[in-house]
Amino acid sequence: MPKPPAFDLDSFLPYRLSVVAQRLSDNLARHYRAEFGISTPEWRILAHLAQSDGVSVRDIEQRIDMEKSKASRAASKLVAKGLVTKTANADDRRLLHLTLTPKGQTLLAALLPRAEAFQADLRKALGADADALMRALDNILKIDTP
Template sequence: MTAPAELDLEHFLPYRLSVLSNRVSGAIARVYSERFELGITEWRVIAVLGRYPDLSAGEVAQRTAMDKVAVSRAVARLLEAGRLQRDTDGADRRRSVLRLSPAGRAIFDEVAPHALAFQQRLLAGMDPDERALLFRLLDRLDELELQAEADALPE
């Protein structure tokens, strides 16, 4: 009988990325959670719609790689709080699109500079070549993951 493979978490990329993501997201969350009573999912919805207005909830979920149910709940909370607006797409009346309300835009405009400053502090210990390499590697991992996902689809 073969011994089970040992899962060395310190060298298991999905684990390391998840832990790092949780740490970074938690640190940034302190900027907006108390002041605006926003959770991480709600902030991500605001951030995406601040950059890409007029997306459907499904498109927000796709851009963030977050669970559709979690995005739907966050959208419902943000709509109820008056931080989002839902409209019908002018080109396709069956499709509803989301955009930031004036209150949502105010939150985005206040939090975004803090998020950028946090990123600047986080990356300050790296020289420009290391930062460029980091983002190239992240882009490459994203490409590889998308390819692996496509390869796993049944024909």
């Protein structure tokens, strides 16, 4: 009857990372939902559209690490809320253009400064470790996605 070796889950990086990420996302999600009525996947798509408007579902899938079915459904909800429109790409009619409506732009104009402020506060609190954190995250992705 082998005895399991000592193990400290709290210092296990994947676990720790997951807990912190989850907490942070959930807390933000509460704000998005309460003030703007959108979910995390919806917020991520909007944020990506702020950066590059007119992209396809496929672009979203590749650029922001979101399953295409998830992206498709979130996009449909954004359309239903009047924040985004879907139009067919003229050159390749398999592709879609997701475009911010004026209402979507207004929402982003209110939301993005808050996101920036949140991030600024966070960086300030982390001090010198903030850059190391970003570097570490990049490296983990490189290692883990061979």
